[in-house]
Structure formats: structure tokens, C-alpha cells
Amino acid sequence: MPASPAPPVESHALLVLLQLALLALALGRLAVRLRMPAVVGELFAGVLVGPSILQNLLPDVAGWLLPREVGQMHLLDAVAQLGVPYWSRSPVPSSSST
Numbered sequence: 001m002p003a004s005p006a007p008p009v010e011s012h013a014l015l016v017l018l019q020l021a022l023l024a025l026a027l028g029r030l031a032v033r034l035r036m037p038a039v040v041g042e043l044f045a046g047v048l049v050g051p052s053i054l055q056n057l058l059p060d061v062a063g064w065l066l067p068r069e070v071g072q073m074h075l076l077d078a079v080a081q082l083g084v085p086y087w088s089r090s091p092v093p094s095s096s097s098t
Contacts, residue, residue: 016065017079020049046080 024045031041047053055062 017076019065020045023049 024042027041027045027048028038029041031044032038049065051062051066054065
């Protein structure tokens, strides 16, 4: 039995990714202004628009923003996993003993 084809990438999924990226960028810059690493704000953006907070505060917005289909959830997860190698190669400060 052949595997079912992947669902088409909808413009809604791309719009959701764009909104999340812009929110992460904005909160990352805010974190830097508050003298924290940008990743703190970026992670907070993900928590803020995730199902745990957004679903409880604004269920109608969460129903539109969060993927309802399994294929869309996998697409969003795949894009999120692309960021893992980016963050894992960030430089680690070295201690110089001179």
C-alpha cells in the first residue's frame, strides 16, 4: 500500500510561522534591552503563543493560530527543529587566563 502524500503547505501555516518569528524577534530584542540573552525572549514567545497560555486566555485566537491538522502540526514541529542546530552552535564564552 503506497504512503499517503504529504498535505499541501497552506498559506495559513506560513502566516502562523511568520507571526511566531516576528513575535520571537520582538521579544528577543526586548529581552536584550532588559539585559538578558535574546533567546529568553524568543523562548517566551513560544510559550506565550503555545497551547498552554494562549488556549486559556484567548481560545478563539488559539483555534485560528494553532494547527488543527496533524500534517500542519508536523510542519510546525519540523521548522522548530531546524532552529535546534542554529542554537547549538552558538559560541560559548571562553575564559582567558593571562
